[in-house]
Amino acid sequence: MSFSSLILTVGALIAAGVALLWANQTRNRPMFVVLAIALFVAAEFVIGWWALPVVGLVLGLIGARRTGVVAIVGGAALTAWVLLFAWTMMEGNLGNFMHALAASMKLTPTLLLSVAAVLPALLAGTAARVGAGLRPEASETRASKG
């Protein structure tokens, strides 16, 4: 990544984070989801797959009071990966390549695809669960709301 791209990406990351805090404050759920996806996408360009646990953890902390925050974060991570793979598909034949990759790993393409789908949801969702758990008052509030 070039320096200018890095600056742009970090800028987008900060903007998405600020907007996300705002969306959380105003309890704008659709906006929270969209911004969570954007945050995952932007963070992917800076820290790669580590974006899943890191952003997941942060979103868990931020959205701890939200009902279903784990599912939202996991879903956002999965969506972010789907979007990024779709971007790659526009550049070339990703399907054929993933078939070949699966064969080289002695896996079926379906299994590789399943792992690629489960991984972001699992990592980000688990991280969000940990993040939410690190704010006990929020957890209690959420629990009391049932």
Added chain:
Amino acid sequence: MARGLVGTIGSAVALAATVFLCARGVGGAGVPPIGPLLDPVDGAAASVRYGDLPTTESQNIPGLSGETRVLFDVRGVPHIFAANTRDAYRALGYAVARDRFFQMELTYRAASGTLTELAGARALPLDKEARALGLGWAAEQKWAASDTASEGRRAMDAFADGVNAYRATMTPATTPVEYKLLGATPMATWEPKYSVYLLMRMALTLAYDPEDLRRTRAAALVGRDAANVLFPRNMPIQEPIQPVIGRTAPREQWATIPVPGAPDTSLLVPAKAASLLEHTALAMPGAEQTGDALGSNNWAISPRRTASGGALLSGDPHLDLSLPSIWYEAHLVVKDSLDVYGVTFPGAPTIVIGFNQNVAWTFTNTGGDVADYFLEQVDDAKTPTKYMLDGQWQKLTPRIETYRNAGGATVATDTVYYTHRGPTARENGQFLSFRWTAHDPSNELDGFVAATRASTVQQWQSAMLPYKTPTQNMLVADRAGTIAIRSYGEYPVRPNGEEGSYVRDGRTRASDWTGMLPIDSMPQVTNPAQGYIVSANQQPFDPAVVSRYVGSNWPDPWRALRINELLRADDKVTPDRIRQMQMDPLNVRARMLAPYFVRAAERSGNASLAAAATMLRDWDYKYALSARAPVLFEAAMKRAVRNTWDELSPGAGKPAVAIPASVIFLELLRDSTSVWWDDRRTAGTVETRDGLLADALKGAYDSLTTTLGPVGVPWEWRRAGGINVHHLANLPGFSRDHLPVTSGYGTIAPASGANGSHGASWRMIVELTKERRTAWSIYPGGQSGNPASRRYDDRLEKWRTGQLDSLVVPESEAVFPKARILSTLDLRP
């Protein structure tokens, strides 16, 4: 609250475990780190985004003296236009590294015995072999002895500049996918000396042929008299590389194979030691177990026998095929100084096979006897310190070999002991030392670099004089119409006219080599009267004319016979005719051997053999994709060979220690009463030649009927034959297997059968007339090492079907046809 805390802790543990798995993988189970691998931005998928070359790009190379432009044509070939040769090599380094970095590192590590640093402990056996053979040791010696001001050395330095400039731009996204699958990091620096390691790797592929070990083991079973005829110095059909004046047909001189003698007890000890050494997984997989060696072809035709009136040169080297290919195609142009096009090994700084404005050249392997094993006497078999030489103990030189993983931790250590001859190997309690010309200091690159600027055949041949290993039949032609061939490389001279046929006595210096043959003694010819030159790894001299020893047990003559046959019949050869010849499906081996099966079937009177005999009798001996007879013939040959050479098996159920060439099988076929036809494993029955052949044919036919069904489409050669082009690291998804080809053992384009991966690695035709140079070529694969790139295998189908690409060879950037430009790369200091 307690439940919440437990849940959080549980989630944290699950998260930590998942993160660990993603980041580290499970090395022992072969699971790569799946986080970086599956990452959609920087992971394996990124290969798809970097599959195509950018339309324009600019980069910096420190050390570059001026702006250098690289135009990639639509075939992905870089045309480098530089201000001087060093800049051209820098640009080449950049281009090759961008397309083939993983291949370069893998090849270097295979030669240096450091694969464990890339692939972990699973690569340890390969690394131990490489170090036991002294590959890294020899590369270090060659590097240390090379002249720092030499052209080859300066080319290596410049090439490394380019490679490292590319390495500095490599990002996680552009890192080759193989590293991600291995969980490895690309090497940080390409050192100039790594090019020397690469040449050692090629020497191992082409010049490591432990013929003496094979013959020693055979003689220990059937005696020297028989072994010397089964693995002879001179082959029974002579169609030599160095033509015999006035001869218009091959010369045949058949011997009677002596009856199997008593085991030669004097060879039992070395044979035992040799048994484990002979087959190295690193060396080129030949076809010793079936007795049908594979190899390369080249031929050139004088102007008076071509349609255009210019010289024609056909390059057709065969190697173990891989994806990406062993070759990388490039064009280097420096105004008024250099204009060379051809292929190089990724990691070598110059063109190896190719052409310039005036001269074209190509190689086949000579395969001479350039190595010997010596049985040494040491003071202590467990921890040796000395070896006996002329009654005196001499100190062994131990070299501690340390094998490390990617993190630098020691995986294993061992000690390789060196005598004055070379490295020793300890097998079955015995020590064999290894003397090999490839270990001697040399700088082949000086020759390659200088030769690219030659204007005539004579200049080219003079430039190649520094070349020492591996021995190659170097064929060259020029615009003036001269054609010539000479075997380059060092051929050892043994004392008292001895031959390197057996493991030698290491206890005396009297066993040592006394020198090397002078260049004038090598097989060679210039502008022969017959008007063409052919080499196909066959015996280079006819012993009736030149008795000099340069090797033995030469590859079968089938390809040489066929090429000579076709050229004798054509005095208006065209480039397209050469293209057809390179793919000629007729198999001389089958033409000479199959009739024996047919006659045996007819004599047997066995009605069940009629269908099989008819199939072979009606066959035109062509390995056409729709032909069915090749399947039957190959299956019958396999059975016949196995049942015939049972005497060479060291015990029940064990494979033969060596299989004679198929031309020796033909020699035996001429002797219907030989005791070799008796299968010793069938006590109480004495087999005859015709009985054995009829049984082999029937067994093959019945077996094929069982496995493939009645004769029909499943019997077609397209299904049963074929060729495999494996990925370098044997990754099945990145390999292209079971490609149907019109090739088999013995055809001009040989293939080693359904499980084989040996074939034509680069086909090139160059026409050199007084007015112009024109060239065509193809290799199996593509320029890119990225499996997600269209350029990874875009030439494969054309190669398989025998088509060639017409090459774009502009002399300057100004005349480069714009429509053929795929990408422009500007390199700046």
